[in-house]
Amino acid sequence: MDEVIRAKNISFKYNQQAHVLSDINFSIFQNDFVGVIGPNGGGKSTLLKIILGLLKPDTGSIEVLNMKPVKARIHIGYVPQHSQIDLNYPISVLDVVLSGFLGNKKIGTKYSKEEKDLAFKIIKDFKLEKLVNRSIGHLSGGQRQRVMIARALVTNPKILILDEPTNNIDEEGGRDLYELLHDLNKSMTIITVSHDVDVISKYVNKIFCLNNRVICHSANEITNENEETKMKKVFHQHGCIIH
Amino acid sequence: MLELFQYSFFNNALIIGVLSAIACGIIGSFVVVKKISFISGSIAHASFGGIGLAYFAGFNPVLGAILFSILSALGIGFINKKNKKQEDASIGAIWAIGMAIGLIFIYLTPGYSSDLMSYLFGNILLASTWDLYLVLALDLFIILSVFFLFKWLVISIFDEEFATVSNIPVFPLYLFFLILVALSVVVLIRSVGVILVIALLTLPASSAQLISNNFKGIIKWAIIIGILENVLGIIISYYLNIASGPVIILLAALVYLSILATKYFSNKRKK
Numbered sequence: 001m002d003e004v005i006r007a008k009n010i011s012f013k014y015n016q017q018a019h020v021l022s023d024i025n026f027s028i029f030q031n032d033f034v035g036v037i038g039p040n041g042g043g044k045s046t047l048l049k050i051i052l053g054l055l056k057p058d059t060g061s062i063e064v065l066n067m068k069p070v071k072a073r074i075h076i077g078y079v080p081q082h083s084q085i086d087l088n089y090p091i092s093v094l095d096v097v098l099s100g101f102l103g104n105k106k107i108g109t110k111y112s113k114e115e116k117d118l119a120f121k122i123i124k125d126f127k128l129e130k131l132v133n134r135s136i137g138h139l140s141g142g143q144r145q146r147v148m149i150a151r152a153l154v155t156n157p158k159i160l161i162l163d164e165p166t167n168n169i170d171e172e173g174g175r176d177l178y179e180l181l182h183d184l185n186k187s188m189t190i191i192t193v194s195h196d197v198d199v200i201s202k203y204v205n206k207i208f209c210l211n212n213r214v215i216c217h218s219a220n221e222i223t224n225e226n227e228e229t230k231m232k233k234v235f236h237q238h239g240c241i242i243h
Numbered sequence: 244m245l246e247l248f249q250y251s252f253f254n255n256a257l258i259i260g261v262l263s264a265i266a267c268g269i270i271g272s273f274v275v276v277k278k279i280s281f282i283s284g285s286i287a288h289a290s291f292g293g294i295g296l297a298y299f300a301g302f303n304p305v306l307g308a309i310l311f312s313i314l315s316a317l318g319i320g321f322i323n324k325k326n327k328k329q330e331d332a333s334i335g336a337i338w339a340i341g342m343a344i345g346l347i348f349i350y351l352t353p354g355y356s357s358d359l360m361s362y363l364f365g366n367i368l369l370a371s372t373w374d375l376y377l378v379l380a381l382d383l384f385i386i387l388s389v390f391f392l393f394k395w396l397v398i399s400i401f402d403e404e405f406a407t408v409s410n411i412p413v414f415p416l417y418l419f420f421l422i423l424v425a426l427s428v429v430v431l432i433r434s435v436g437v438i439l440v441i442a443l444l445t446l447p448a449s450s451a452q453l454i455s456n457n458f459k460g461i462i463k464w465a466i467i468i469g470i471l472e473n474v475l476g477i478i479i480s481y482y483l484n485i486a487s488g489p490v491i492i493l494l495a496a497l498v499y500l501s502i503l504a505t506k507y508f509s510n511k512r513k514k
Contacts, residue, residue: 052408078408089401090276090458099398103409108391135456151405 002030004159004189005051009060012046020046022212024060033185035200036193038210044193045081047210048163051191052078065158072159074104077152077188079162082145087137093147094132097123100154115154122150126180142173149180160184162192166199178203247481255375256367256477256487262375262382263430264447264469269389270427271448271469272462273420277400282319282421284441285334287428289315289341291437294362295348304362305377308432311341312425320418365436365488367477374433381426388423396420397458434473435488446495447472453502468498 005028012021020043028034036044049055050062053069064072077100097119098111105111111119123129126146136144145165152160162181166174174196181190182203194200201207209215247253274283293311297304315337322333349359361369389396399406399413406413424444431440451464476491483490 054404054407073408073410076408078405080402080404084402084404086401090452090456090461091397091401092457095394095397096401099394099401099405100409102394102398103406103411107395137456155409 003027004030005064007060007062010050010057010062011059012050012055012057019212024213026208028189028191030189031185032189032206033204034191034206034208035204036191036208036210037197042211044210045163048161048193051161052076075158077155077157077160079148079152079165081163082168089136091136092133093128093136094119096136096147097150097154100151104155119154122153126150141168142176145169145177157188159189159191164193164195166194166196174199252368253481255370255372257474259367259370259375259378259433260473260477261470262378263434264473265466266382266385266427266430267444268447268466268469269385269462270423271444272451272465273396273400274424274444275448275452280441280445281334283424283428283444285319285338286312286316286425287437287440288338290428290432292341292344295345299348299352305429308429312428313422315341316421316425317418320421324414361436362432363436363438364486365432365434365439367434367487368481370433378430378433381430385423385426392416435491439488439492442492443495446499450499450502453506472498
């Protein structure tokens with residue numbers, strides 16, 4: 001299998017504070033479904049930002065699709081954390097989904113017919129067609145998250161990255177979302193940050209436990225064991241506590 | 244009342260009122276949605292530095308205002324980029340520094356600057372034909388810029404991180420947007436003056452935001468409301484023989500509060 005992301009000895013700290021990430025090494029392969037878990041402040045979002053090229057590591061190197069992260073962005077679909085979104089913002093579902101195209105468009109141009117058709121197709125696939133003109137604030141958490149994923153998918157990315165996608169969604173909505181990601185995983189690599197180890201361990205094939213360092217597990221290793229040893233293995237053994 | 248329209252100064256005033264309502268309807272909607280009304284206030288006050296400089300050096304005060312408002316807009320943009328923590332303090336500092344520079348230049352200029360009050364508080368009835376052309380040019384520039392950049396501006400405000408990851412030039416867009424704010428401040432200085440600009444940028448758009456929850460709808464309503472307020476304000480200020488700025492602002496505030504109250508009571512009845 002092809003290696004899509006390779007991180008070597010990555011360290012990162014904000015300003016003069018202690019290291020958020022220190023000496024991180026990992027590889028992610030094509031069609032992997034990676035769940036990143038760990039305590040608050042353990043560096044989960046920071047790691048995503050480094051993969052996305054939003055932050056540069058202080059030391060070490062990272063390659064995404066054999067390129068620098070910034071160059072690889074056109075192949076990445078990104079679903080930011082829910083808290084980034086202003087629910088009063090006057091924007092419709094359709095405009096949010098279409099905005100996925102904007103980065104690749106010449107500034108000042110209109111959306112082409114192909115782009116609109118493709119956006120409508122994804123909206124339909126995601127069962128959002130009745131909501132196209134609804135404001136983003138007038139959706140349920142699960143619907144809104146599907147809109148954000150639809151937006152990330154219009155450019156047909158090779159890698160999909162999600163930051164805590166099930167925050168603000170009830171349990172059932174969360175499961176639906178992971179089912180959706182499970183289907184998408186057939187055609188792309190997925191990396192998702194999450195709090196709920198239990199739920200994601202059913203869907204992912206790799207778990208990164210991140211507490212300033214990264215420890216990689218295959219998901220089988222976790223799901224085949226009973227609850228207690230599972231938790232023990234993932235967290236306590238490595239001094240990693242979940243909040 | 245019809246005899247009023249025989250006077251070219253009155254017609255100029257009305258046309259400038261309409262044009263400035265269009266500029267501030269468009270830019271004001273972005274300012275309100277992005278919640279940067281104090282950035283626009285800071286840019287407006289800083290432009291007074293340029294007006295003072297122009298008085299001192301003897302060139303057109305509006306050109307001085309353009310220079311200082313754009314410089315302060317870029318200053319705030321870069322400080323924000325470099326160090327987000329300094330943003331609030333820098334907005335306040337630039338606000339006051341611009342005013343201070345303006346006052347010092349005016350102090351150094353011999354003689355009393357009689358129409359200075361009109362730059363501070365606005366008096367659209369003093370506007371010349373030259374002012375009219377300038378406002379028209381700035382208006383066209385603002386309309387065309389937003390027409391072409393609309394989708395990009397909307398998305399980079401909505402979700403900056405996503406926009407950055409999809410390679411949208413978020414920071415250059417933001418700087419350009421701040422320049423548009425600076426230019427609309429200059430457009431508004433004639434009608435409401437440096438000190439009251441912040442209200443005219445935010446009040447019509449805030450009223451519009453209560454009526455529509457669609458970005459283009461907000462802009463449309465902000466323009467309509469702004470035009471009504473400006474035109475009515477100009478007529479009232481002529482008859483009462485007071486400066487147009489405060490009249491327009493009080494009208495705008497009245498409209499905003501009325502819509503807010505109507506909405507509040509109709510929501511209450513529904514419950």
